[in-house]
Structure formats: C-alpha cells, structure tokens
Amino acid sequence: MKRPIRVLIAKPGLDGHDRGAKVIARALRDAGMEVIYTGLRQTPEQIVAAAVQEDVDVVGMSLLSGAHNYLFPKVVELLKEQGVDDVLIVGGGIIPDEDIPGLKEAGVDEIFTPGTPIAKMVDYIKNNVKR
C-alpha cells in the first residue's frame, strides 16, 4: 500500500519558539510527507491524542526550553499506554549531548541537534518508519 508518510510535528511545553518546527515541517512537506502541525504549547496528552487520531507514522517534537528530559519521555510513556508501539519518535532542539543517551533509553528513537542537515533527517525518517 503506497501512501505518504504522515508526521506529527509537535511543540510540547511552554516554549513559544516554533520557527524551527515550521522549517522542519516545510522540509518534510517538500520531501513528500503529510505533516500535521498542531501549534504551540501542547501538553503530552494533547500530542498523544493527535497522534492517535491522525494515525501518524512519526511523532517529531521540537523543544528549546530545556524541559525535554521530562516532556519527551512523558509522550513516549503515554503513547505506550495507548498501545501505540509502531510510531517512530524523534526529537529536536537545544538538547545537550549528555542528555541524548537517557532520552534514547526512555524510548525516543533519535535526537537531532542544531546544525543537522535537513536531508539527513528526511533520510532517517524514510529509512526508519515502522510500518
């Protein structure tokens, strides 16, 4: 069944900067994906509800506020609670290198930090979607 990859781009927490998220959304659009953008200041519960209803293949979270160690794993946990186990979960933003192993252990599949070429991200998504 050939269909476009569906991606939810989400901004969890109280960080009000979404230029990066919009640039990513646009880049994924140009790579042929259907990108659902839900806007600023989402709770993990809202993100998971949107991911379930939109039946996305990828959840991408962007966070610049420093709350990633709480919010990213929370989204992963709530997705698991809903029985969603076939969604690729990626994160991006200002994330210190030393936090990355912990996030991956918590179930985030990949973290993209500033300076990552957009093509690398697109390829990663295309090669790693789970269904």
Add this chain to the structure above:
Amino acid sequence: MPYSQLIEKMLEGDKRACARLITAVENDSDEAERIMGDIYRYTGNAHIIGITGPPGAGKSTLTDKIVKELIREGKKAGVIAVDPTSPYSGGSILGDRIRMQDLALNPNVFIRSMGTRGYLGGLSKHTKNALKVLDAGGYDYIIIETVGVGQSEVDIVKIADTVLMVMVPGLGDDIQSIKAGIMEIGDIFAINKSDLPGADRTALEVNMMLDLNPDTDRRPPVLMVTAVKNEGIVELVNQIKEHFIYLKESGRFEVRRKNNLKMELVELVEEELRKIVISHAEDENKLNDEVIEIYNKNKNVYEVRDELIRGMGTHLHRG
C-alpha cells in the same frame, strides 16, 4: 490487527481503531472496499455539515466554536479537515488542528486532517470514505472543513447535508456574489470577522444575491459571526440544526442523499471502467501506439476511444 476486529472496536467507540480504519480507506488499499462494504449498514445516521469558504476566512476557528456548541448536550462530533497537497512533492502541511487544540482531548470529539492528494474539488478523493467510518463510529455530527476555496470547488455539496459558506469582508464587489459556482451551494451563510469594516456591505451583497434566487421554498439565512470572540455561534448552530429539520420535514433529505448516492455510484463505475480500459491498453503498449497514430493525424481521438472501449469487452471479469 485484522480489519474485522478493528471494525468491532470502532463500533464500540475506540478512537485508535477508527483512526486505523480511516488510514486504510484513505489509501487505495485492497481492504478499503471490503471495509466500506462491511461498515455500510452502520452509516447514514449522522448530520453531515460542510464548512467551506476562501483561505483565511476562519473556517477552522469557526469549526472549533461550532463543535464546542454542538457537543454541549453530550453529542459526539467528528471533524475532517482538508488542506491542500503539493502538486510538486506530494507532501502537505495540515494545520487546521492548530485552531482546535482544546478539542483534542475531548472524549466526544475526533479530528482527522487530510491532504487533497491531487483532488481538485476542495476535498480529497476519499473524504467520503473517512466520513462513513466516522458515521458508523457513532458520531452524531460530522463536520467536513474543505480546503480554502476559490470559485468552483463545490464537491462538498455532494457529501454534506448542510453547507455552511463562510465569507469575510473585503474580498470583492457585488459582482462576485452573483457569479455561478461556490455562491450557489450555501445553505447557510456566515459573515465571519464581522467586527471588521465592510462586514455590513458583504452581508448586504450576499443578501441581495440570495433575494434573486428563484427558489422561494427556503431562503438561506445570512449570519454575522466573529469566531475568535465566540460571537454569533449559538444562533449559527441553531440555524444548522434547523436546516437539518427542514431537510427531513420537506423530504429534501431523502432526495439529496439519493442524488448523492447516484453520483457516487456513477463515479465508481466510471473509475472502474477507466481502470479496466487503461490497464488493458497499457498492458499491450497500445495506448502509446494509438497516441502516435492520433498525433500523426492517421486517426482521431473519438475513433480510438471507441476501439478501446470495444477492446475492453473481454476484460470485464473481475475478482
């Protein structure tokens, strides 16, 4: 999970199963027809409301407010929000949920975004299928928000019981409102952003246009609303509900749904025949050869058409 099980869970109100089924019917999957066939008998109960209007008119914001009002009495509402797909990359940005953030967690609301995927009528090819899934899933109201439309994207009228045309001030003079197309399909007109200058004039022009309609059975109402301030919403929702009662009582409901079924049937037959003719012609590379013949003026398109249709006769055995 097998589809029969998904259908069972969807009928019990499970949102994830509902979402999965929409994905299946939104794509031309082998299962899509089977699913549609299986759920068909559970459909037909919802009031289907189309919301259309130009880009930036406030359709999503208005949808958010209308849904909140509709579900006030414990009813369930499904929303399908359509945004355009890029003709170049095939990708899209589906951003209608931004205006409906606090509906996401409401247990009685289901929102799904869709790309048009090359379809031009203001919807996507499978919007109809998705809405039937929601209908079967027990949603009392289904709101279809079209892409931002121009003048001729009128497909919404083929699937909605009630079409709400959202207008805003400042988009053109009164000649726009007497043109054919989009202005003819509204059952209710809402002038949104009515706090802006020019709103009265827009309302006046729409009213003048409507007064010229030969159909005197029902004249569509024109309402002033300001969605972001939640003004005029209660009256608008009352009008939406009243239109449904009018459809039922006047017998137009049945006429409209039967007309739509007929159009759907004809479309499905056309599509299937098209597939058969084209696959037959392409199998044998016939199509390209014929194009060369036509290009060289050895044949004309009409005789080739007749040849292709005659050649199809032996390929009509399906399944």
